[in-house]
Amino acid sequence: MSVCVVGSIAFDSIETPFGKRERALGGTAVHFALAASFFTDVRLVGVVGEDFSAEELHLLESRGIDLRDVERVDGGKTFFWRGRYGYDLNVAETLETQLNVFAQFAPRLSAASKRARTLFLGNIQPGLQRAVRAQCTGARLVALDSMNYWIESARDELVRAISEIDCLLLNDAEARQLTQQPNLVRAARTIRSWGPRTVVTKLGEYGAYLFGEHGFFGLPGYPLEDARDPTGAGDTFAGGFLGYLAARGEEEPTDDALRCAMTYGSVIASFNVEGLGTERVQSLSREEIEERFAQFRRFTHFEPIPEAAR
C-alpha cells in the first residue's frame, strides 16, 4: 500500500562542528520519502524550481519514489534553508530562509495520490494541510507534523487540522506549547480529545513516546556516539513510522504494529543523524535497518528474575 507525503523539497546549506554541506538535498517531504521508501511505495507531493536538477530527481526515483505530483515552476527557485548547529545539536540556528516557489505552493493531488491509503501532512501551513487532507479521500491513516511557528501564528487552524487526522507527531516542546500543558501525558490526552487516536512525542536523544488506544509505549534514544546533523530527523522518523504501517496495510494499526513502527522510525532517524543532510539514509540498506532494530530490542529488553534466583 502506498504512502503519500506532502511537504517541502529543499536545498539545505548546513554547518555543524562535524562538517559542512552547500545546497544538499533536503526538506520534509524528501527526508520522509527516503525513509518510507525502505518499506513501501511513496508518492511525493511538492514543488521545485528550475534549479532542481535531473540528478536530484533521479536520486529520488531510484528509491522508487513517485514524483508525478511534484510541480516544477519555470523560472522559479527551490526552497532554500541555511542553518548552523553548535556542539549541542539540539539547537539549530537559522541563518537564512528563502521560501521561493514554496511561498505559492498549492498542492494538487493526482487521482492516484488521492487514493493513497496512508497520508503524511508534513510541516506546512495548517490550512494547506486541511486542503490536502480533504483531497485525499482514500486515506485511512492520516498523520500530521507541525512546528512552533504554526502553533504561534495559526493555532486555531492547526487545531482544526489536527481534529481531522488519526495520528499527530510533534516534539515534546511543541506538544507542551500547543496544549499549554507542561505534563506530556496530559498534553497527549488533550490532543487525543481533539480527534487523533494516536499521539507520538519525539524526544530527540531521549527517544520517543506513543500515547494511543492501547496505552503508552516508550522507546529510549539510540545511543549515538557520532551524531553529526539532526536536520530532518523528525521527518525521517515519520517516514519510517508511517512507511512501515503503510506496508502492513491494516485498516487500524495493531498495538504490536505501532510499537514496531516506532522502532523503525527511531532506527532510520538515528542513521539520518549520523550523516549530513540525507547522505547516510541514501546509502542505507534494509539489512542495516534490521540490525539496528534488533539492537533496539537488546537495548530495551528486561524481564523479572524469578524470586528463587535472587
Next chain:
Amino acid sequence: MSVCVVGSIAFDSIETPFGKRERALGGTAVHFALAASFFTDVRLVGVVGEDFSAEELHLLESRGIDLRDVERVDGGKTFFWRGRYGYDLNVAETLETQLNVFAQFAPRLSAASKRARTLFLGNIQPGLQRAVRAQCTGARLVALDSMNYWIESARDELVRAISEIDCLLLNDAEARQLTQQPNLVRAARTIRSWGPRTVVTKLGEYGAYLFGEHGFFGLPGYPLEDARDPTGAGDTFAGGFLGYLAARGEEEPTDDALRCAMTYGSVIASFNVEGLGTERVQSLSREEIEERFAQFRRFTHFEPIPEAAR
C-alpha cells in the same frame, strides 16, 4: 545483604503548584533509605540536630532502617532546605539552605557499616565521599551521586572519588558538565575510563540510561499524569537500584540484574514524584512496586512481527 548509605538527613519546606509542606522529612540519605528498605536492610550514616524528633526516628526504624550510625548533635539543628517549583517541575528554585549540623559532618562508620557489601555515597563533599569509601573496607559495590556544585567547586577531588567507585549515578546535565562532552555516550565512556564499570544517567521524565560492561540499556520515564514534587527522585532511584542489587548479593551484578535494578529504581522514583516529600514512598507497598514493574514491561516491550504476518 545490607546496603549502607551516607548523605544528608534534612527537613525540607517545599512549595509546588500541587501543594506545600513545612519541614517535611527529607534529604538524600532518607530518600535513598526509604526506597532501598523495600528490598534489603539499610544502614544510614548521617547527622541530625536536637530538633529531629522521636517520631521521625521511629518512622525510619519502622522501615527496618538501622540508625545506629546517625549522630545526634546536642544543641544543633538539622539540615534545612526550602525550595519552590513552578509548573515546570524540572526546575527547582532554592529559597533557603541552612547546613546547620551538616556543615561539620564527619561520617564515622561503625564496624557493622564498614562490613556492608553495598555502599551509596550520596551527594556530599567529594573528600568526605572518599573518606567513607576508604572506611567501608567490606564494600564490593560502591555507587556515588554528585551535583553541579561539586563539579564546579571541587572537580579534581570528585574525579578522584569517582575513580575509586564501581557505579556513578548522575543526571544527564551533570554528566555533560563533568566531562565537558555534550554527547551522552561519549560522556559515559569518559567516566568509565576513570574507573567505574557502570554509569547511569538519570533523565527525569525521559527515563534513565545505563552504560556498562554489557552495553547500553535504556528505559523511558513512567508516564506520570500526577507529578507533584520531584524532590529526592534521584536519591529514590538510587535507593531502588542499589537496594535491589544489594538484596541479590552478587559479587558482580549480572546484565539482567542491572536491567531490573534500573526498573525498580524508576518505579520507586515515579511513586516518589507523585507525593510531596517522602509521603508517597512512606505509604507504598511491595505489591504496588511489582505492579508498576510489570507496567514498565508492557510500556517498553516490542517484538518483530514475522514477515508472513505483514
